[in-house]
Amino acid sequence: MRKLISTGSPFEARIGYSRAVVADGWVFVAGTTGYDYAAMVMPKGVEDQCSNALQTIEKALKEAGASLDDVVRVRYIVPDPKEWPACWPITSEAFAKARPAATMISAALQEPEMKIEIEVTARVPSA
Numbered sequence: 001m002r003k004l005i006s007t008g009s010p011f012e013a014r015i016g017y018s019r020a021v022v023a024d025g026w027v028f029v030a031g032t033t034g035y036d037y038a039a040m041v042m043p044k045g046v047e048d049q050c051s052n053a054l055q056t057i058e059k060a061l062k063e064a065g066a067s068l069d070d071v072v073r074v075r076y077i078v079p080d081p082k083e084w085p086a087c088w089p090i091t092s093e094a095f096a097k098a099r100p101a102a103t104m105i106s107a108a109l110q111e112p113e114m115k116i117e118i119e120v121t122a123r124v125p126s127a
Contacts, residue, residue, distance in 0.1 A: 001022075001023075001024075002021065002022065002023045003021070003022040003023075003064070004018040004020075004021055004022075005018055005019050005020040005021070005022065005060050005063050005064060006018055006019055007019045007037055007056060007059070007060065008037070009035070009037055017030055018030065019032070019056070019060045020060040020061070020063070020064055022064045022065075022124070024127070025123060025124045025126075025127020026121065026122070026123055026124070026127070027060075027061060027064040027066050027070075027120075027121065027122040027123070027124060028121055029057050029060050029061065029119060029120045029121070029122070030119060031075075031077065031117040031118065031119040032053045032056050032057050032060075032117065032118050032119065033049065033053055033109065033110075033114045033116070033117050034046075034048065034049025034050060034051070034052040034053045034114070034115065034116060035052065035056075036052055037056065042111075042113045042114065044113075045086075045115075046078070046083040046084075046086050046087060046115040046116055047086050047087065047090060049114070049115050049116050050086075050087040050090045050091065050116050050118070051090055053116060053117070053118045054068070054090065054091075054094050054118065057118060057120055058094075061120075061122055064122070064124060065124045065125070065126065066122045066123070066124045066125065067122075068094050068095060068097075068098060069097045069098050070098065070122040070123055070124065070125055071095060071098045071100045071120045071121070071122045072098070072100050072101065072121055072122060072123055073100050073101050073102075073120065073121040074091075074095065074100045074101070074102045074103075074118065074119070074120045074121075075102070075103050075104075075105065075118070075119040075120075076091070076102065076103070076104040076105070076116060076117075076118055077104075077105045077106075077107050077109065077116070077117040077118075077119075078104065078105075078106055078115065078116050078117075079106065079107065079108055079109055079114070079115065080106070080115070081104070081106045083115055083116075084104055084116075087116060100120070
């Protein structure tokens with residue numbers, strides 16, 4: 001069984017992707033940036049963007065029947081690696097229980113105001 005999850009972001013329809021895909025008990029959450037989707041604004045600071053991205057991911061996981069505690073893999077993409085340490089307190093709190101395998105990659109993102117993108121893979125507990 002395959003389930004597609006959307007946040008309603010205009011980017012999902014425009015680009016052609018789902019926020020998350022659930023397949024065979026696995027949840028694959030697309031790279032998620034720090035937009036505040038309620039206001040459709042991007043905060044200036046990397047910390048706020050990191051928090052927003054994790055909140056969006058958490059909502060998608062919940063809809064899939066999982067949580068941040070079920071994440072087994074996380075990828076962080078940051079354009080400026082010097083900003084990455086500012087996110088550590090946020091990510092260590094979010095993944096305190098899961099302690100997933102993690103990678104940080106430094107690369108340009110789609111828009112210059114984007115300071116972090118986060119992608120996760122989780123396993124639904126009942127799978």
